[in-house]
Each structure stands twice: as C-alpha cells, then as structure tokens.
Amino acid sequence: MEFTKGHGTGNDFVILPDPDGALDLTPGLVAALCDRRRGLGGDGVLRVVRAAKHPEGAALAGEAEWFMDYWNSDGSFAEMCGNGARVFVRYLLGTGLVTPSGGTLPVATRAGLVRARVEGADVAVEMRRPRLHDAATATLGGLTLTGAAVDVGNPHLVCALPAALELAGLDLTRAPEVDPSVFPTGVNVEFTTPGEPVDGTDAHVLMRVYERGSAETLSCGTGACAVAAVALRDVGRETGIVAVDVPGGRLTVTVTADSCWLAGPAVLVATGTLTPDALRP
Numbered sequence: 001m002e003f004t005k006g007h008g009t010g011n012d013f014v015i016l017p018d019p020d021g022a023l024d025l026t027p028g029l030v031a032a033l034c035d036r037r038r039g040l041g042g043d044g045v046l047r048v049v050r051a052a053k054h055p056e057g058a059a060l061a062g063e064a065e066w067f068m069d070y071w072n073s074d075g076s077f078a079e080m081c082g083n084g085a086r087v088f089v090r091y092l093l094g095t096g097l098v099t100p101s102g103g104t105l106p107v108a109t110r111a112g113l114v115r116a117r118v119e120g121a122d123v124a125v126e127m128r129r130p131r132l133h134d135a136a137t138a139t140l141g142g143l144t145l146t147g148a149a150v151d152v153g154n155p156h157l158v159c160a161l162p163a164a165l166e167l168a169g170l171d172l173t174r175a176p177e178v179d180p181s182v183f184p185t186g187v188n189v190e191f192t193t194p195g196e197p198v199d200g201t202d203a204h205v206l207m208r209v210y211e212r213g214s215a216e217t218l219s220c221g222t223g224a225c226a227v228a229a230v231a232l233r234d235v236g237r238e239t240g241i242v243a244v245d246v247p248g249g250r251l252t253v254t255v256t257a258d259s260c261w262l263a264g265p266a267v268l269v270a271t272g273t274l275t276p277d278a279l280r281p
Contacts, residue, residue, distance in 0.1 A: 003033075004091060005040060005270040008083035008123075010218030010248020014042040015091050015268075018069075021053035027075025032279035034073035039279050043214045044081065045071040046088050048097070051108040060108035066092060067108040072213025080111035080153035082221020082262045086123040089116040090266040111153030124263035127222070128153050129255065130229035138176040138189050147189075148230050152260070155187040156226035167193045167206055172216040186212035190223045192231075195245060201252075202240035203231040208247065218248030225260045228253035 001023070004015040014033045016023060025047055034042045047069035051057035057067030068088045070081045089105060092098040098105055104115040104126070115126045131151040137144050138159050147159030157178060161167060176189045188211045195204035207227050209220040228242035232255055244251045251264040 001274050001276050003040065003272060003274055004095075004268055005042070006087040006091060006266065006268040007248075008086045008219060008221065008266045009246055009251060009264050011081075011083040011220060012042045012218075013044050013046045013084055013087055014040050015046045015048060015087070017048045017095070019048065019050050019053070019097075021049045023047065025069075025071070027071075029075075029276060029279065030071045031073065031075040033274075035279075040274065042073060043211070043217045044073050044078070044084060046084050046091070047071070048088065048091060056110055057108040060113055063113055064106035064108040066097065070109070072211070073215075074213045076213040077110065078154055078213060080109050080114075080127070080222055082125060082127060082152075082223075082225060083219055083264075083266075084221070085109065085114055085116065085125045085127075086221065086262070086264065086266040087268075089118075089123050089125065090268055093118065094268055109153075119263060121265055122263050123266040124261050125221075126259050126261050127225060129258055129260050130225050132229060132233065134182060136179055136182045138178050140174075140176045141171060145191075148233075149182065149187075150226035150229055152222040152225045154222055155183055155185065156190060156223055157183070157187050158190045158192060158226050158230045160192050160230075167191060167208055170208060172208060172210050175212075175215070176210055188212055188220060188223050188226075190220070190227050192227055195243070198243040200241065201243045202237055203228070203235055204243045204245070205231045206245045219246040219251065221251065221262045221264075224251045225253050225255075225262055228255055228260070
C-alpha cells in the first residue's frame with residue numbers, strides 16, 4: 001500500500017491514494033495506521049478517491065473529480081476537516097492528479113463541495129459560513145465553561161477561558177464532558193483566549209482543541225473557523241479576518257457574507273509503502 005504523510009500546522013494525516021475506490025479500508029486499519037507507535041501516526045486518514053467511485057461522493061462527481069474520504073484516528077468518520085482539505089489539495093497538486101489553473105479547485109467532501117486555491121506556500125479552502133446557534137457547556141475536570149455551539153459542516157463548541165486561567169495550563173488528556181442531547185454525535189471543543197492585535201486582522205485568538213475521534217490535536221481547521229466566527233461576533237462584526245494561533249502555528253480565517261476561507265501552510269513530508277498486514281492487531 002502506498003502512502004504519503006502530510007500536515008497542516010501540525011494537524012497530521014496519512015494520505016492513501018485509491019483513485020478507483022478499491023482499497024478495503026476499515027476502522028481497525030485506520031486506527032492502526034494512525035497509531036503513533038505501531039503505525040505511521042496521524043490525527044486521521046485522507047483517502048484520495050474519485051468522487052464517481054465513492055458512494056458518498058457520487059452526487060458531486062459532476063462538480064468535483066476527487067472526493068476526500070476523511071477518517072478520524074479512532075476509525076470513525078468526520079463530515080469535514082479544514083486542515084485535511086488543505087493537505088488533500090496539496091497532495092492532488094504535488095502528484096499531478098490535478099493541474100493548477102489559476103482559479104479554484106473543487107473537492108467533494110461529506111459536508112458538501114469545498115473550493116481551494118494556492119497562495120504561495122499556503123493553501124486556502126472555502127467552506128460554509130460558520131453558523132452560531134445554541135449556548136452549551138463543557139466540563140473539564142472541575143471547571144465548567146459556557147460556550148457557543150457552532151456548525152461548520154461538523155459540530156463545534158467554542159469556550160472562552162476566564163482571564164485568570166491560562167490556555168497552556170488546561171489538561172486535555174481526557175475529553176471534555178458535554179451534553180449528549182445537544183451534541184448527539186459528539187463535538188469538537190475549542191478553548192480560547194484573546195491574543196495581541198495583528199496587523200491586517202479584525203481579531204486575534206489563541207486556541208487549543210479536543211477533537212472528537214482524535215483527542216487533542218495541534219490544529220483544527222474547522223475549529224479555527226468556528227473560533228473566528230465567535231471572535232467576530234464578540235467585537236460586533238459579522239464578517240472580517242481573524243488570526244487564529246494553534247499549537248502548530250497560525251491559521252488565517254476570512255469570514256465573508258456567505259462563506260469562510262481557511263488559509264495556512266500545507267506540507268507533504270514523506271512518501272513510501274507499508275505492509276497492511278503488519279498493522280493489524
């Protein structure tokens with residue numbers, strides 16, 4: 001089995017080329033691939049398959065040639081992954097599966113169609129505009145925080161820390177407790193503090209995230225979009241540009257009247273072959 005390893009601000013993925021959808025990818029194999037001691041290690045798996053060859057991508061085959069089949073590191077599915085989409089596009093371009101045209105590149109995902117563009121070393125993807133809805137709480141140890149629930153194609157809960165608490169001091173080795181009636185399929189929980197002003201932006205936020213199905217990660221693209229939408233709301237804006245610093249680097253989120261652009265570095269670091277049988281428990 002061929003693979004490539006890539007990351008976007010430290011959010012890392014095992015990329016598996018499978019143009020015709022022939023690979024027998026199972027939850028157990030995905031979890032084994034993402035194991036950081038016995039496998040390749042990663043926050044998730046990106047299977048590169050033609051939209052027409054995947055049952056969840058076929059409806060978008062007329063608009064996008066490629067479907068991003070994204071799996072969390074525990075073998076579960078996710079609707080969308082912003083950093084994954086950016087790394088996915090970097091792979092398509094780097095391997096010649098698509099040719100740069102100077103315009104946007106469409107990619108099919110479980111959350112619908114996303115468009116991407118290359119901006120030098122960065123890749124930007126256009127996703128749905130974040131939608132803020134109910135308030136909800138997350139409990140971490142003895143700390144309960146109220147946050148904003150945000151839909152970015154997948155569910156998020158954005159919780160601002162009180163001024164007396166440091167972001168670096170949070171223990172994210174365990175999943176925050178949330179109300180299952182509000183989040184029946186689980187939720188990504190972001191914890192934030194304000195950052196110093198950054199030129200050319202309307203807000204600057206520092207963020208850590210616990211992703212459902214993957215635990216704490218160094219970065220979460222859809223989480224950055226959710227955080228940006230809340231940050232803009234808090235300064236009385238509906239649109240604008242937000243710098244979001246995650247442990248793996250900086251992402252720039254541009255929220256417009258009808259969409260959201262997520263931009264940042266996307267890097268391919270290794271290619272090779274692996275023996276699937278050696279990964280099975």
